[in-house]
Amino acid sequence: MTDRLPEGWELVVGLEVHCELATATKLFCGCPNAFGEEPNTNVCPVCLGLPGSLPVLNRRAVELAMRIGVALRCSIEPSVFHRKNYFYPDMPKDFQISQYDAPINRGGRLELPDGSVIGVERAHLEEDTGKTTHVGGTGRIGGADYALVDYNRSGVPLVEIVSAPDIRSSAQAHAYASELRAILVASGASDGRMEEGSMRVDANVSVRRTGEPFGTRCEIKNLNSLRSLVRAIEHEAARQVALVQAGGTVVQETRHWDEGEGRTLSMRSKEEANDYRYFPEPDLVPLAPDERWRSEVAASLPPLPAGRRAVLAGLFGGSPTQAQLDQIRSVVTSDLDRVVAGAVAKGAPAALALARTANEVAANAERAADLDLDGFSRLLLLEAGGELGATQAKAVLSELLERGGDPTAIAKSMGFESMDEGELREVVARVVAELPEEWDKFLAGDSKVQGALIGAVMRATSNSANGKAVTEELARMRSEARGAS
Secondary structure, X not given: OOOOOOOOEEEXXXXXXXXXXXXXXXXXXXXXXXXXXXXXXXXXXXXXXXXXXXXXXXXXXXXXXXXXXXXXXXXXXXXXXXXXXXXXXXXXXXXXXXXXXXXXXXXXXXXXXXXXXXXXXXXXXEEOOOEEEEEOOOOOHHHOOEEEEEOOOOOOEEEEEEEOOOEOOHHHHHHHHXXXXXXXXXXXXOOOOHHHOOXXXXXXXXXXXXXXXXXXOEEEEEEOOXXXXXXXXXXXXXXXXXXXXXXXXXXXXXXXXXXXXXXXXXXXXXXXXXXXXXXXXXXXXXXXXXXXXXXXXXXXXXXXXXXXXXXHHHXXXXXXXXXXXXXXXHHHHOOOHHHHHHHHHOOOOHHHHHHHHHHHHHHOHHHHHHOOHHHHHHXXXXXXXXXXXXXXXXXXXXXXXXXXXXXXXXXXXXXOOOOOHHHHHHHHXXXXXXXXXXXXXXXXXXXXXXXXXXXXXXXXXXXXXXXXXXXXXXXXXXXXXXXXO
């Protein structure tokens, strides 16, 4: 990821993240909140905005919104619902019930894994719109033959999380959106499935010469993957710099990201708040959670990713290597940190437990929930003690994930019993005699050929040799050979 801006230019980004809440029903009615249903089946007079229908606020949606506020260290405040008026086919009432100047969550912060902090201005409740599909042509409104509207999503509860304009690179935007998604999932507030539209990102992008005030921003709408987020920010920043350097002026507008063409396209001039003619929703009373309710919600919040990463880092004395930090982030994101912590609690080495979980267990994540931690920890101890080589241990782990069982018995059934020391020495000596060029390079200090020698021994023993023991025998033979010369 690189923003590729010329010397003396700075990127300024703020993100607006819309996340659908994991409720059973919609925000103001009893229709199911379910993805992938037959179009226009999860609808009723309320979410279709039919005359005479009245909204009733979903208590669970409020609790999940407060969870998000607590997780982002926001102040949870009394809030008021407003009508945000606009006229799109996917908004059947011709207005959206949202929160305007009195949001439920205000003034938070999100600390990224690298320690940088991004401010959170607000995280407010609102209802989602329906979904319009443009059919034929380019798939965009201008070139389509006709449009289809599905109102199943209309009225689904959303929280819109608005960051401060604190983001200074596409990589930092990626890290922010990734960490925020992990928090939403861990808190139980949302499933965060960008591919299903449960989490959508709008990016406000501007550029400025270093030290100057903020430039004019453009909003890029509905980015549905982290890859698209990064590419769109980088393209838009480069476009704005080129425009200004050519003597042009950036116009505040909403732009569409075309993934296929790799560029942003103008959609419409950017609306301001007064364009929406906000006014208080007359059918809903102000929302004012009391202290008891806020405390109950805060207490219900499960451990969040940052705290879970800190727990795993503590297994390494608080100073894991960069590679281990990357593995820690991976296993927490995959919700596999319990596997690492559980194995270590049963005596397994932390580094080995982390490595096997981040790689082999994560690759078979659908079976990880059934992994017996007793068996897993015993397998790791067999590998750490030299009774199984790395390749052998991975093969046993695959069987353990697939069918369970005792790792020692599995290893025996696979023919992975430890070789006799004398037998191993004979095999290594034979391999060395068959590979004189590699052996001469190894004696001369070329460590690159060690892998080839070990591989040859493993093939000669049908992988029954222990890699650690082979390495030790090669080192012994080299020391002996050098001493003789």
